[in-house]
Amino acid sequence: MDxxxxxxxxxxxxxxxxxxxxxxxRAGSTAEFYAAGRGVHPVTxxxxxxxxxxxxxxxxxxxxxxxxxxxxxxxxxxGWTGGYVLLALLLAPYLRKFGKFTVSEFIGDRFYSKSAxxxxxxxxxxxxxxxxxxxxxxxxxxFGRFLExxxxxxxxxxxxxxxxxxxxxxxxGVTYTQVxxxxxxxxxxxxxxxxxxxxxxxxxxxxxxxxxxxxxxxxPLLAKLDQIVTDLGFAEYTAAHGSTINMVLFTLSLMIGxxxxxxxxxRFFTVPKVSDARWSAGWTLVFIALxxxxxxxxxxxxxxxxxxxxxxxxxxxEAVSVQQIxxxxxxxxxxxxQKTGLLGWEDKNGDGKIQxxxxxxxxxQAKAEANGWAGNELTNFNRDILVLANPEIASxxxxxxxxxxxxxxxxxxxxxxxxxxxxxxxxxxxLLKGQLTPNMSEKSELLAARISMAxxxxxxxxxxxxxxxxxxxxxxxxxxxxxxxxxxALMMGIFSTRINNYGAVAGMLAGLVVTLLYIFLHKGWFFxxxxxxxxxxxxxxxxxxxxxxxxxxxxxxFLVAYVVAGMTKETPQEIKDLVQSVRIPRGSGAAVEGx
Amino acid sequence: MSQDDENNAYxxxxxxxxxxxxxxxxxxxxxxxxxLRPLLSGISVGGTDLGFWFAQQGSILVFLALIFxxxxxxxxxxxEHGVDEE
Numbered sequence: 001m002d003x004x005x006x007x008x009x010x011x012x013x014x015x016x017x018x019x020x021x022x023x024x025x026r027a028g029s030t031a032e033f034y035a036a037g038r039g040v041h042p043v044t045x046x047x048x049x050x051x052x053x054x055x056x057x058x059x060x061x062x063x064x065x066x067x068x069x070x071x072x073x074x075x076x077x078x079g080w081t082g083g084y085v086l087l088a089l090l091l092a093p094y095l096r097k098f099g100k101f102t103v104s105e106f107i108g109d110r111f112y113s114k115s116a117x118x119x120x121x122x123x124x125x126x127x128x129x130x131x132x133x134x135x136x137x138x139x140x141x142x143f144g145r146f147l148e149x150x151x152x153x154x155x156x157x158x159x160x161x162x163x164x165x166x167x168x169x170x171x172x173g174v175t176y177t178q179v180x181x182x183x184x185x186x187x188x189x190x191x192x193x194x195x196x197x198x199x200x201x202x203x204x205x206x207x208x209x210x211x212x213x214x215x216x217x218x219x220p221l222l223a224k225l226d227q228i229v230t231d232l233g234f235a236e237y238t239a240a241h242g243s244t245i246n247m248v249l250f251t252l253s254l255m256i257g258x259x260x261x262x263x264x265x266x267r268f269f270t271v272p273k274v275s276d277a278r279w280s281a282g283w284t285l286v287f288i289a290l291x292x293x294x295x296x297x298x299x300x301x302x303x304x305x306x307x308x309x310x311x312x313x314x315x316x317x318e319a320v321s322v323q324q325i326x327x328x329x330x331x332x333x334x335x336x337x338q339k340t341g342l343l344g345w346e347d348k349n350g351d352g353k354i355q356x357x358x359x360x361x362x363x364x365q366a367k368a369e370a371n372g373w374a375g376n377e378l379t380n381f382n383r384d385i386l387v388l389a390n391p392e393i394a395s396x397x398x399x400x401x402x403x404x405x406x407x408x409x410x411x412x413x414x415x416x417x418x419x420x421x422x423x424x425x426x427x428x429x430x431l432l433k434g435q436l437t438p439n440m441s442e443k444s445e446l447l448a449a450r451i452s453m454a455x456x457x458x459x460x461x462x463x464x465x466x467x468x469x470x471x472x473x474x475x476x477x478x479x480x481x482x483x484x485x486x487x488x489a490l491m492m493g494i495f496s497t498r499i500n501n502y503g504a505v506a507g508m509l510a511g512l513v514v515t516l517l518y519i520f521l522h523k524g525w526f527f528x529x530x531x532x533x534x535x536x537x538x539x540x541x542x543x544x545x546x547x548x549x550x551x552x553x554x555x556x557x558f559l560v561a562y563v564v565a566g567m568t569k570e571t572p573q574e575i576k577d578l579v580q581s582v583r584i585p586r587g588s589g590a591a592v593e594g595x
Numbered sequence: 596m597s598q599d600d601e602n603n604a605y606x607x608x609x610x611x612x613x614x615x616x617x618x619x620x621x622x623x624x625x626x627x628x629x630x631l632r633p634l635l636s637g638i639s640v641g642g643t644d645l646g647f648w649f650a651q652q653g654s655i656l657v658f659l660a661l662i663f664x665x666x667x668x669x670x671x672x673x674x675e676h677g678v679d680e681e
Contacts, residue, residue, distance in 0.1 A: 584602055
């Protein structure tokens with residue numbers, strides 16, 4: 001059976017499974033649509049949240065970004081896990097006690113203001129749509145690869161599949177489907193990593209293999225990798241190169257953003273008790289950590305494999321020849337990925353060999369001159385293909401490649417579905433039913449929810465045609481926006497009785513606007529290319545890149561809220577009582593539908 | 596103690612616990628993983644230093660321990676202060 005059929009088989013079988021579950025658990029009422037009737041066990045909820053949370057960014061993109069940068073991109077690892085500590089300690093139990101369905105309902109009630117609720121909805125929509133763009137990028141790449149077509153067509157086909165999939169059920173359908181998706185994605189991520197770790201280090205646990213010994217050379221794996229990449233003129237893998245301030249702020253933005261993402265927070269409304277909300281956050285992180293502890297090993301080992309494939313005779317020997325790439329089955333992945341337009345090479349000096357090195361490095365320029373090289377000839381290597389191409393790079397069996405394709409799609413789909421649910425509930429539940437047409441029937445509410453899903457996909461595809469970065473970077477921007485707007489309002493709502501309606505609204509608006517401005521100034525207005533005034537290589541504020549600005553946006557939010565609240569009327573007594581009751585677990589009933 | 600006093604005592608105990616946990620959270624990630632990494636450069640782990648391990652794996656393991664510790668401790672606090680869910 002050829003690889004194409006095998007991929008189709010794995011992807012098809014996994015889809016049949018998800019759709020089967022979604023149909024079986026189809027949502028009946030509005031309450032079921034949003035919150036699955038609250039009968040979800042913390043471990044099950046943790047697994048579903050992990051699938052919901054780990055998206056194309058974690059599965060497809062992150063290890064690739066780590067592979068090509070090394071230590072400097074550790075921010076993704078710490079940031080996207082550390083946020084769960086904030087969530088478990090500062091938000092989840094209290095929001096569960098509050099007992100409504102959506103994040104904006106809490107903000108609307110706590111800050112006794114319809115405008116606060118509207119502003120929360122807007123913040124949520126901006127962050128979620130940016131997030132969906134990143135997912136669509138991942139979907140496009142995965143579909144492009146397994147259908148062997150250009151990533152652009154992959155994106156269009158993928159968006160139709162995501163839409164068809166997301167309108168099927170509400171969260172109940174989604175919860176059990178996501179458990180299945182978690183199982184598929186974690187298997188798909190782990191199996192190739194285990195094989196590769198065995199090949200390179202003899203250790204079956206990739207997380208340990210990363211710090212183990214490279215069997216072929218007898219040196220520690222990371223020392224060997226450091227030596228190879230520096231030989232080729234690239235920055236040392238394990239060393240720090242970027243600005244420390246930027247790295248701290250970037251990590252912090254990802255952490256705060258995690259705790260401010262509506263589709264993740266929503267999952268903690270679905271556990272039966274307040275104490276379960278605390279456990280649930282822990283279980284979610286357990287299931288996430290299984291992938292996140294493996295990811296740095298995947299990145300480092302793939303980087304080593306790629307370097308060795310391009311220099312089969314060692315970095316001092318001859319580079320790989322064009323003929324070998326075209327005929328040797330070990331290099332077949334290069335031909336396949338070339339079709340997606342995401343990988344490219346060019347024999348610039350016409351010596352029949354492909355030299356891969358850093359042509360911006362002075363030492364290597366000297367070496368290139370001496371050897372007649374005419375620049376780096378591996379001209380295009382999109383970071384986002386690394387994880388999907390990884391089993392092929394390591395010459396693993398065909399079924400592993402098919403499994404990884406299915407896993408990548410599971411990751412992108414589960415998150416896209418969760419986000420679309422958050423977007424649709426924001427529009428239909430908060431905006432239409434909560435504000436504009438309070439008397440609408442359940443049926444028209446569900447219809448409105450589905451129409452807004454479709455609209456969100458269309459917007460994401462249009463903006464996703466010119467993405468502002470690799471998938472994980474686009475997603476990082478979404479986290480910055482959530483960090484600057486939603487998280488501070490939620491935290492102040494629980495931990496301070498001083499913050500009133502004016503403070504919260506002013507804070508959220510200030511945080512959102514300042515962060516959005518900073519992003520647009522660096523990434524282009526609405527991500528349209530060439531409309532940016534600055535670049536992340538040379539940012540407006542010293543070393544602070546647009547992906548790191550969320551932490552500053554959050555600080556602005558806190559500050560503005562305190563100043564404005566100090567100048568305006570005190571919070572009324574009944575709201576202070578509400579805050580007191582949210583802090584105490586006793587008396588947490590089932591959630592009620594609010595308007 | 597009245598239930599109101601009990602509730603206030605519960606809340607300050609909770610806030611104290613949160614502060615301790617967040618201090619450790621920041622120490623392992625922003626501290627050992629980033630800012631304090633040069634201080635740990637003498638301790639070598641698998642071809643690199645301890646700071647690299649904290650940045651790529653260690654902090655994640657500590658985060659897990661923190662969340663489970665907090666959940667366990669809070670469930671006990673809930674009961675001690677009579678605010679647990681019946």
